Amino acid sequence: MLLKSVKSSLLLVLIVLSQHVYATEGMWLPQLLSNLNEKEMKGMGMKINASDIYNINKGSLKDAIVSFGGFCTAEVISSQGLILTNHHCGYGSIQKHSSLENNYLENGFWAKTFAEELPNAGLTATFIVRIDDITKEATAGVTKAMSETERQSVIDQKLAEIKKSAKRESWQDVMIKPFFEGNKYYLFVTETYKDVRLVGTPPSSIGKFGSDTDNWVWPRHTGDFSMFRIYAGKDGKPAEYSKDNVPLKPKYFLPISMKGVKKDDFTMVMGFPGRTMEYLPSEAVKQTVEVLDFAKVEMRDAALKIIDGYMRKNEQIKIQYAAKFASTANYWKKWQGEMLGIKKTDGIGKKQRYEVEYNRLLNANPALKQQYAGVLDTLNALYVQINPYAQARDYYSELTKNAEIYSAIDKFLEYTDNAEKQKGNADGYAKARTDFQNTIKAFYANFNAGVDKDVFISLMDIYVNKVPEKFRDAKFNASWKKYNGDSRKLADYVYATSAFTSFDKVNALAQLPFEQMMQQAVNDPAVQLAIFLREGFANQVAPTLNALQLDINKRQRTYMKAQMDVFEGKKNFYPDANSTLRVTYGKVDGYSPKDAVEYDYYTWLDGVMEKYIPGDYEFDVPAKLIELYKKKDYGKYGVNGRMPVCFIASNHTTGGNSGSPALNAYGQLIGLNFDRTWEGTMSDINYDPSICRNIMVDIRYVLFIVDKFAGCTRLVEEMKLVN
Incomplete structure (x- = not known):
């Protein structure tokens, strides 16, 4: 009886440890990874160091991640300021350039030269330069006897002083945000570029394939991407739009892996998640x-x-x-x-x-x-x-x-x-x-x-x-x-x-x-x-x-x-999302949303053709894509005669993570985050690793569309592809 009890206890311990290994909940501040997360991340398979993710002394992953327009994320993928984001993130800009005569939503758009890239008034790309903990300074003078209004007034005054005296370059900005419901404050030094031009977008029949029927749904077959380019003044600094501006020379850009992913592979997503409320009663x-x-x-x-x-x-x-x-x-x-x-x-x-x-x-x-x-x-x-x-x-x-x-x-x-x-x-x-x-x-x-x-x-x-x-x-x-x-x-x-x-x-x-x-x-x-x-x-x-x-x-x-305070030493707490730069990590895996239903973690171009409905605004497929599929003409992007499209993993994401890069264990780009599974959208208030999955378009499908479908090889030649 005692032996049985011991075995049961050991089994319980193993289950708990297993859950801990795959406990991929959290949207973590990148500057705190070395203290809070690096050991777990490496235990899950990460091959780089926390200092490769966030570093203020040399180029690191954070320097390739931008807040796209303040509502999405994008990443730099070339030495010439080329950025990748979702089709639905660029949708508003694409629509503004569209008309019945030049319907870029319907037909797509690809700039064949730098001169053809289209400016977008009001569209910005913001980099994070540095993140500082200013909690002590921000809350100095706050007492328990203060009313909520009095407390906030004191803090606002302190924040104004801190913002004014913060060390930064003349072209840089300062942003301060509360964390943990106002229990902590962090200061962000940022650089915002105001000349962001449309470079390329697939037609909606690819970039929005499945439209509203497939939105928030897995299996997914959407090539949800678009490409823009950041331009700077001739001095390399942020500048208003001008024909004389030049493509940005970034501090860092993401190398692109051609290897793909398999089940249980480590994945990491970086971006600007908008809002979560994980600690509600x-x-x-x-x-x-x-x-x-x-x-x-x-x-x-x-x-x-x-x-x-x-x-x-x-x-x-x-x-x-x-x-x-x-x-x-x-x-x-x-x-x-x-x-x-x-x-x-x-x-x-x-x-x-x-x-x-x-x-x-x-x-x-x-x-x-x-x-x-x-x-x-x-x-x-x-x-x-x-x-x-x-x-x-x-x-x-x-x-x-x-x-x-x-x-x-x-x-x-x-x-x-x-x-x-x-x-x-x-x-x-x-x-x-x-x-x-x-x-x-x-x-x-x-x-x-x-x-x-x-x-x-x-x-x-x-x-x-x-x-x-x-x-x-x-x-x-x-x-x-x-x-x-x-x-x-x-x-x-x-x-x-x-x-x-x-x-x-x-x-x-x-x-x-x-x-x-x-x-x-x-x-x-x-x-x-x-x-x-x-x-x-x-x-x-x-x-x-x-x-x-x-x-x-x-x-x-x-x-x-x-x-x-109550759970001190028993768990690490991550702050709710508030549109600041975060890192989340997980594993490639399928899931079961309901009884007798099991979903695999990958989709293929075969599935696009299975969903194809000629003339339907959600499920139509371009003739060129059908032709490439029939010929199996996938170039170097296909796998054993098949074309991968999307995959899922247990990264904890939310709105604002649209366009975020999906990275492998080496920090290389493997995909583009664009959605979550329908049942897992409750991760904003209740993350559960059993069904919470983020959906990503495989980077090889992106490259296939750019190169083989659109014929815009010049863009692929800008990138650093690694095997």
């Missing part, structure tokens, strides 16, 4: 998936069905709404996967069991118990209390975000604020008007009043049915009753009489003398309705919501500190 997780995700999915589901119907019938509308549809659908589907994943892995129960262990350890330590008693219980209770207000906020936000007439009104109101400030300055007033004209003209280029009206009708019905009357303004309720609760009748009136349904009408309004313009705007039915909606939120929801959220923020920070 159980009631917050429950709120996310049972209250807020449901509300947002409901609203976007209605909007997307309408837009999709128009896009399938009208090519012009398809171009106008392509980027907006993709952006809206992205998180709509993500939230659905998040709900599924939490249910599949019992994420709420997992949090509750974690809290039981937290309380056990807390109660066993008198000093910690005295310091943190009641923190978790109070925090959970606050999340229950805030639920109806947070839900009302999300219904309001989704209505005003997806019915775009409200976006036009917001831009107009911003203009009127600027114009009013310049009333005594003729030149300043004229500039404000010109700036507004340019902004609103670009907006209406991708706006269709008929589409927007139908979206308005659908979302207004949901909003009124789901947001209690007490959370709505009395004037809105009166307007609703005036039209007998018929959203179509309300929309007929608003869209027939408002100036905000076309550029010409809004532009004419903006040309009027200020007082006359304001009088007409105030009487505009769309503006009146927007004001009623906003006042309902501002007066009936926001005060209680903000007060509760302020209390939650304070207690969440305390709970974060409590977790780190």
Whole structure:
């Protein structure tokens, strides 16, 4: 009996150790890897050192990673500033260069020379130069007796002083971010390049293959990549766009492995993940998936069905709404996967069991118990209390975000604020008007009043049915009753009489003398309705919501500190994502999302052809790709007569990691991160290694498309390919 017990204990230990080896959760700060992660990473197969990843004295991996536009990641892959990112990250820029005559979304684009590379106003590429821990300096003067507002005021003052005195070059910038719910602060010295040009993109039938049906789904067969180039001034420093600028000579660029990957290979992803919330209490997780995700999915589901119907019938509308549809659908589907994943892995129960262990350890330590008693219980209770207000906020936000007439009104109101400030300055007033004209003209280029009206009708019905009357303004309720609760009748009136349904009408309004313009705007039915909606939120929801959220923020920070103290020595804590440079690592592996379903870790070009539906906007395949497939003409990029396309691994990623490089054990580029598996999208609040997988396009498929499909061999010749 004793022997059996010992064997069982040993088995349990082995299981725990095995889980630890594959415990790939975490988005780690690169400058801390040598102390926290290097040993584990090498145990998983990494062949380089932490100093090869982050080094301020010589070129390292961090010097090849850029924040692309502030919303994605890209990596430098040549000595001439060529960068690689996702097709969906470059989508907005590609769309702006597209027209019915030159439809780069439909047909792709490849610059044959440097001179043909296309500039993109406003697009930036930001490198991280240095990361410093400034927690001690930032929190100097903070006391426990301070209110949340007083505390933040002291910290803000300190941060302003630190930022001003930070050591940096004249062309460099300084960014400071809070970590661990404001328990730590780090300073980032950055370099931002403002001349980023489009070099190449495959057609959407490759770069967006599978479109919204396959989004967040595995198996995946999408060549989700595009190429840009960073240009600098002749001195090599950041500069505004100029024809005289030259391709950037980077501190480091990524060599590209032609070897591919196999099961259990070590993988590493570097990039700028946007936002995670891994340390929430159980009631917050429950709120996310049972209250807020449901509300947002409901609203976007209605909007997307309408837009999709128009896009399938009208090519012009398809171009106008392509980027907006993709952006809206992205998180709509993500939230659905998040709900599924939490249910599949019992994420709420997992949090509750974690809290039981937290309380056990807390109660066993008198000093910690005295310091943190009641923190978790109070925090959970606050999340229950805030639920109806947070839900009302999300219904309001989704209505005003997806019915775009409200976006036009917001831009107009911003203009009127600027114009009013310049009333005594003729030149300043004229500039404000010109700036507004340019902004609103670009907006209406991708706006269709008929589409927007139908979206308005659908979302207004949901909003009124789901947001209690007490959370709505009395004037809105009166307007609703005036039209007998018929959203179509309300929309007929608003869209027939408002100036905000076309550029010409809004532009004419903006040309009027200020007082006359304001009088007409105030009487505009769309503006009146927007004001009623906003006042309902501002007066009936926001005060209680903000007060509760302020209390939650304070207690969440305390709970974060409590977790780190209670579990001290038992686990390493990584900070939640906040759009700063991070490293995550894992293993190539398949997964099982549900009973009797097992997914392999690789997909091939054969799968593209299996999904092929001629003429379908999601699953059509270019004739040239079909020809290459039939001939098995894969060049040096194929493997035993087959062409690899995508693979998955257990790297912990999120939004912002789109475009991040997937690196092998030697720090060589093996793929391009672009998505997560649907059930694993809940990794933002509940990472689980059993189903959380990131999806990457194999770098050999990227090179095959560039070289064999597009014939843009000059780009491949820039790169350093290694075997």
